[in-house]
Amino acid sequence: MTFLQSLVCTACSAHHDPSKRQTVCTSCGKVLAATYDLETARRHLRRESFDTDRQGMMKYEPLLPILHRENLVSLGEQTTPLLRLDRLGEELGIENLWMKDEGQLPTGSFKSRGLAVAVSKAKELGVTSICIPSAGNAAGAAAAYAAKAGMECWIFIPEDTPAMNIKECAAYGAHIELVQGNISDAAKRMAELKTVHPDWFDVSTLKEPYRLEGKKTMGYELVEQFGWTLPDVILYPTGGGTGLIGMWKAFDEMEKLGWIGRNRPRMVSVQSDGCAPIVKAFETRARTSEFWNNAATCASGLRVPKPFADYLILDVLYKSAGLAVAVPDNRIQDAIKKVAQREGVLLCPEGATAILALEVLARDGTLKPKDRVVIFNTATGLKYPEVLP
Numbered sequence: 001m002t003f004l005q006s007l008v009c010t011a012c013s014a015h016h017d018p019s020k021r022q023t024v025c026t027s028c029g030k031v032l033a034a035t036y037d038l039e040t041a042r043r044h045l046r047r048e049s050f051d052t053d054r055q056g057m058m059k060y061e062p063l064l065p066i067l068h069r070e071n072l073v074s075l076g077e078q079t080t081p082l083l084r085l086d087r088l089g090e091e092l093g094i095e096n097l098w099m100k101d102e103g104q105l106p107t108g109s110f111k112s113r114g115l116a117v118a119v120s121k122a123k124e125l126g127v128t129s130i131c132i133p134s135a136g137n138a139a140g141a142a143a144a145y146a147a148k149a150g151m152e153c154w155i156f157i158p159e160d161t162p163a164m165n166i167k168e169c170a171a172y173g174a175h176i177e178l179v180q181g182n183i184s185d186a187a188k189r190m191a192e193l194k195t196v197h198p199d200w201f202d203v204s205t206l207k208e209p210y211r212l213e214g215k216k217t218m219g220y221e222l223v224e225q226f227g228w229t230l231p232d233v234i235l236y237p238t239g240g241g242t243g244l245i246g247m248w249k250a251f252d253e254m255e256k257l258g259w260i261g262r263n264r265p266r267m268v269s270v271q272s273d274g275c276a277p278i279v280k281a282f283e284t285r286a287r288t289s290e291f292w293n294n295a296a297t298c299a300s301g302l303r304v305p306k307p308f309a310d311y312l313i314l315d316v317l318y319k320s321a322g323l324a325v326a327v328p329d330n331r332i333q334d335a336i337k338k339v340a341q342r343e344g345v346l347l348c349p350e351g352a353t354a355i356l357a358l359e360v361l362a363r364d365g366t367l368k369p370k371d372r373v374v375i376f377n378t379a380t381g382l383k384y385p386e387v388l389p
């Protein structure tokens with residue numbers, strides 16, 4: 001079923017037992033990542049066997065951490081479309097421009113990938129209650145998958161989270177606490193309450209090891225859709241960074257499986273100028289970020305003042321000869337409108353930041369006309385009626 005081997009700390013390399021519930025490294029407090037027996041997997045898995053009619057992230061189950069199929073909690077995740085953006089590409093002088101539209105997943109955002117795997121693994125480990133601080137979409141996905149699994153779900157979100165996120169969590173029957181401030185304040189409040197609720201299992205971004213495994217499937221899918229090759233550049237709206245780190249992990253695993261070579265895309269983190277800790281750190285080639293005070297952006301998923309895994313995000317950017325770009329928050333609505341009218345896709349504000357970064361990088365010559373460029377639209381714009389132009 002799975003080639004899961006261990007959980008290894010991304011900072012101190014300590015090993016942790018995956019048959020037990022784990023959150024962060026108990027030695028140093030940093031992010032844990034799942035490892036697989038890729039030597040054996042290489043002998044058993046052919047990439048062509050994934051290139052079939054079977055759709056969706058769960059087909060990569062040998063490279064996901066769930067031991068027994070009956071524990072998979074699925075809402076019918078499909079392979080998300082890789083759309084060619086011809087009209088926009090022509091306008092910007094980029095011949096091969098693509099968008100991976102994650103808005104077509106259950107719960108309308110890519111957060112479903114991570115939470116599908118985290119909730120499945122939690123179920124396998126006997127968890128009955130999960131808790132999560134969130135900027136919105138992760139909360140919606142946690143609430144939906146917890147409902148499907150028959151678990152309790154405790155949500156901590158900023159009081160100004162988009163209304164749709166709050167409503168969806170309520171509809172799924174989650175317990176919701178609205179917190180004054182941002183996701184960091186929500187995390188603090190959750191930590192206070194967790195001391196009196198030791199049974200809650202914390203599925204915070206990268207403080208639980210398996211959301212990353214779900215998110216890495218974006219990388220597997222993308223490479224499969226590109227005929228087992230890699231694009232040249234990926235633009236990714238970055239908050240906590242799970243997707244970026246996950247895709248990079250997927251590429252490394254695929255190389256070890258013998259499915260791809262050593263080439264890697266340039267990874268570009270896109271943030272709003274209202275909250276850009278990764279961009280600021282990147283500009284000074286720092287290894288970690290600093291807390292961004294008074295974070296404010298209508299791209300609510302990007303309002304993460306200090307990502308817990310900043311060191312991993314920055315590492316990917318440096319290793320891939322990538323970039324970090326901040327775009328003006330007040331241009332997000334224009335970008336949504338432009339893509340809706342040119343390409344028929346309603347972007348989320350986070351996805352719109354990637355379009356704004358694309359425009360900058362196309363104009364300043366960073367992107368070459370022949371580059372194969374992929375931008376990620378991480379949710380459907382339908383979840384953000386208050387931001388739509």
Ligand SMILES: Cc1ncc(COP(=O)(O)O)c(C=O)c1O
Pocket residue numbers: 109111135136137138205237238239240241242243244300301302348350351378379
């Ligand atoms: C729509 C959307 N895009 C992007 C992000 C940032 O995702 P990541 O944590 O993978 O950086 C979020 C996170 O909340 C989100 O909801």
